[in-house]
Amino acid sequence: MFAFVKKPQSAALAFLIAGAVWFVVGALYGMVSAIHLVAPEFFSNIPFLVFGRERPIHVNTMLYGFTGTMLTGCGLYYLPALLRTRLYSEPLGWLSFLFWNLTVASGPLGFSFAYTQGREYNEYIWIADISLMLAVVLLIYNLVMTIVQRTEQQLYVSVWYFVAAFLWTAGNYPISNVVWHPSTGAMPGLIDSIFLWFWGHNLPGLLITPLATGAAYFVIPRITRTPLNSHTLSLAGFWFLVALYTHIGGHHVLQSPIPNWLKTVSVVDSIAMVVPVSIVVLNLWLTARQEGQRVWGDPAGRLVMGGIVWYLITCIQGPLQSLPYLQRVTHFNNWTVGHAHIAMLGFGGYIALGAMWHILPLVSGREIYSQRLVNLQFGLITFGLTAFFLVLTTAGLIQGSAWHNGETVYRVLPEIAPFMISRAASGIFILGGSLIGLYNLYLTLRQGRELQPVELLRAEEAS
Amino acid sequence: MKMTPALLIVGALLVFWASAFIIVGIPSLTMKETPSEIWRPLTAEEEAGHRLYVRNGCSYCHSLYIRINDWDIGAERIAKSGDYVGQEPAILGSERTGPDLSQEGGEHPDDWHLAHFVNPRFTSPISLMPSWEFLGPVEIRQLTAYVQALGLKAADARVARQRYWKTPAAAAYASGLDANVEWLHSQVPEVWRRMPNPYPASEASLQRGKRIYQEFCINCHGPVGDGKGPAFRYMNPPPLNFTTLRRHLVENRYIGGIFYYQIMNGITGTGMPYFKKHLESEKIWDLANYLGVSFVGYTDANIDPRGIDASYEEPWQNRYPQPGQEGAGTGK
Ligand code: HEM
Numbered sequence A: 001m002f003a004f005v006k007k008p009q010s011a012a013l014a015f016l017i018a019g020a021v022w023f024v025v026g027a028l029y030g031m032v033s034a035i036h037l038v039a040p041e042f043f044s045n046i047p048f049l050v051f052g053r054e055r056p057i058h059v060n061t062m063l064y065g066f067t068g069t070m071l072t073g074c075g076l077y078y079l080p081a082l083l084r085t086r087l088y089s090e091p092l093g094w095l096s097f098l099f100w101n102l103t104v105a106s107g108p109l110g111f112s113f114a115y116t117q118g119r120e121y122n123e124y125i126w127i128a129d130i131s132l133m134l135a136v137v138l139l140i141y142n143l144v145m146t147i148v149q150r151t152e153q154q155l156y157v158s159v160w161y162f163v164a165a166f167l168w169t170a171g172n173y174p175i176s177n178v179v180w181h182p183s184t185g186a187m188p189g190l191i192d193s194i195f196l197w198f199w200g201h202n203l204p205g206l207l208i209t210p211l212a213t214g215a216a217y218f219v220i221p222r223i224t225r226t227p228l229n230s231h232t233l234s235l236a237g238f239w240f241l242v243a244l245y246t247h248i249g250g251h252h253v254l255q256s257p258i259p260n261w262l263k264t265v266s267v268v269d270s271i272a273m274v275v276p277v278s279i280v281v282l283n284l285w286l287t288a289r290q291e292g293q294r295v296w297g298d299p300a301g302r303l304v305m306g307g308i309v310w311y312l313i314t315c316i317q318g319p320l321q322s323l324p325y326l327q328r329v330t331h332f333n334n335w336t337v338g339h340a341h342i343a344m345l346g347f348g349g350y351i352a353l354g355a356m357w358h359i360l361p362l363v364s365g366r367e368i369y370s371q372r373l374v375n376l377q378f379g380l381i382t383f384g385l386t387a388f389f390l391v392l393t394t395a396g397l398i399q400g401s402a403w404h405n406g407e408t409v410y411r412v413l414p415e416i417a418p419f420m421i422s423r424a425a426s427g428i429f430i431l432g433g434s435l436i437g438l439y440n441l442y443l444t445l446r447q448g449r450e451l452q453p454v455e456l457l458r459a460e461e462a463s
Numbered sequence B: 001m002k003m004t005p006a007l008l009i010v011g012a013l014l015v016f017w018a019s020a021f022i023i024v025g026i027p028s029l030t031m032k033e034t035p036s037e038i039w040r041p042l043t044a045e046e047e048a049g050h051r052l053y054v055r056n057g058c059s060y061c062h063s064l065y066i067r068i069n070d071w072d073i074g075a076e077r078i079a080k081s082g083d084y085v086g087q088e089p090a091i092l093g094s095e096r097t098g099p100d101l102s103q104e105g106g107e108h109p110d111d112w113h114l115a116h117f118v119n120p121r122f123t124s125p126i127s128l129m130p131s132w133e134f135l136g137p138v139e140i141r142q143l144t145a146y147v148q149a150l151g152l153k154a155a156d157a158r159v160a161r162q163r164y165w166k167t168p169a170a171a172a173y174a175s176g177l178d179a180n181v182e183w184l185h186s187q188v189p190e191v192w193r194r195m196p197n198p199y200p201a202s203e204a205s206l207q208r209g210k211r212i213y214q215e216f217c218i219n220c221h222g223p224v225g226d227g228k229g230p231a232f233r234y235m236n237p238p239p240l241n242f243t244t245l246r247r248h249l250v251e252n253r254y255i256g257g258i259f260y261y262q263i264m265n266g267i268t269g270t271g272m273p274y275f276k277k278h279l280e281s282e283k284i285w286d287l288a289n290y291l292g293v294s295f296v297g298y299t300d301a302n303i304d305p306r307g308i309d310a311s312y313e314e315p316w317q318n319r320y321p322q323p324g325q326e327g328a329g330t331g332k
Helices: A010-036 A051-082 A090-111 A125-150 A157-176 A191-224 A230-246 A249-253 A260-272 A272-289 A291-296 A299-321 A323-331 A334-365 A371-404 A409-447 A453-461 B003-031 B044-055 B110-117 B133-151 B153-173 B176-188 B201-216 B242-248 B258-267 B281-296
Strands: none
Touching: A010 A051, A010 A090, A010 A334, A010 A409, A051 A090, A051 A191, A051 A334, A090 A125, A090 A323, A125 B003, A157 A230, A157 B003, A157 B201, A191 A230, A191 A249, A191 A272, A191 A291, A191 A334, A191 B003, A230 A260, A230 A272, A230 B003, A230 B110, A249 A260, A260 A272, A260 A299, A260 A334, A291 A299, A299 A323, A299 A334, A299 A371, A323 A334, A323 A371, A334 A371, A334 A409, A334 B044, A334 B281, A371 A409, A453 B281, B044 B133, B110 B133, B133 B153, B153 B176, B176 B201, B201 B281, B242 B281, B258 B281
């Protein structure tokens, strides 16, 4: 009955499919949240669709469910492929899949009924935290054993990022979620915000970033059919990332009464983040040099390269908004929401989608049902996200400047109303993109032309 | 340098844990939990409200700390780390779709909060906050207890003031329409009671007043100013019926200054909030003209005593006659 769990690459495929499903779920919750910021009386007084509950469902489903799950699926394929072996254990992979997705499902199923710890990015209740930890630990074991049985001596940079993402998460997640306080998942007092934002920042920085970077390092050279520009640079990028990113959670509570030395560290290291980011972007850019046609001409490659562009924008914006003087205006408002979207959907999401479309034929043995639908997805999401970024950033500047100028939050509400309407409207494009993706994925698995073993081999060897 | 599995695993973990020690380890060892001057523990009911606040995601729209550059509610006190002792979690928040609530306690009396939680638009017509009616009366009471405790000892002082004034305000309302208005006006300082609205009730001014009324007042005082907006049934005393004020002009002439003072300052103990943070001076005078013209049928704009007309004022004749002198000409 459970024979399917032994099928090679079945766990990777399962992660990819789940990612595409969660993308739709997350987008639906995002859509309702956006509508509620325009019309709070829409679906009013429905407990499981109240803004304070649906927003964290949206955020967590997108982070862990869509980007996290899909990028993990990609890694479960490329890590063994790069090491010229098979995943150590498919059933273990499935077990991770089960625990991981139980945690993600506890968002819509639990938060809707107020089963949440309520701390941003650490909302999952204790038992779901444990489930996620189990998934991560099993993944680590599986990956390390895969490395042990490898037939390729060299560890390519994607392998480091993929393994390290889980090594870091295994330490980071339980600390920040204060798992030793099961009922609240929190520390008493102000220090909680330091614990909270340790993960709050490292979830993007030490989970999504390495996963996405690893996937991009895998896909781009394959599409351009050129070797990676520089291994030394990728080494430097890797070590700078973990050395700097871990220190900057404090910039999320920069204006709160946390100790000044922490604020200083977080600001200085936020600015220093320019270094690892430039390294990654440059290294990939130089790899694709002269081969732009191939990358931008390939529907999956376009998504991955688009993700790198968003990464660059995010990480120019990030250090700027960590400057205390600037943050007086940009903090607490939609500016940050704009940043979060280009980071999570633009950087994490684009690369997840691009890598997924690139890898899907390799794990399913079927050709993508429609490359045009992939292009349509790229177009829809790019339009929606660009609009999001412009609209939310503008709304944020209006709010921030008005408040700074002494206007009350209530009074500024009518000023941002047109922006909230445009934001909800742009959301339709992103939701559309997610639906088309799921549709295309479904048809690929049902109707995609089966690739001959030779074709598959040739595809695998292309790297 | 070549990446071997050992270097990857040991190195990545070493750097990570070293950073973790700096960022969460050292603060855990050095940050002291010293209560600030406003700190006190939460009562059981407030604690229950805090759980509700955390579990229902109030924190996605409200922050709980005041910064040095803030102006809105609570800006009197910049947050200190000692304000959060023992709170688990001290949920600071990252977005302000609604105002900061760290000093919310005592801003309003309990009946305002009841109406507001049932449907925020009842008290704040353009609010984006969701209705929490589904929580039911018990949980709404706990939430109210919690928000009334925000600000701790500083909040207690404000809540006590609300409670103190609630009794005479409710008693005045119970003693009849006219006695209520007399009581209300007796609380307004003398200088304000004989101050006419210095600004003309021009068409533009009335239009502005109307817009502000719709954004801030309409669901309490009602579209026709009779005090029967949807918040009516939750409040004691309920929102004032402006139409009765025609009988209560001071010396049968003045009302603008009373309007101004009440709108600016609010009426502590009643649901009537203060608007001095939301509205600048001219907007309040516009509102006063709008209330007068629309609901009282009279405004004292531009009557004596007055100083030198403001430089930008158009020539304007008050054509609203005093009560009892209708048809007697210009009303001047
Ligand atoms: C150089 C890199 C980056 C720096 C220095 C940086 C800096 C910041 C700062 C200062 C904030 C807080 C803004 C505020 O609350 O006022 C923030 C928020 C955020 N960042 Fe970044 N960022 C960087 C890259 C990224 C990346 C790569 C991601 C995701 C993959 C990301 C995801 C987020 C998210 C989701 C938030 C919103 C947090 C919230 O809910 O308040 N950031 N970032």
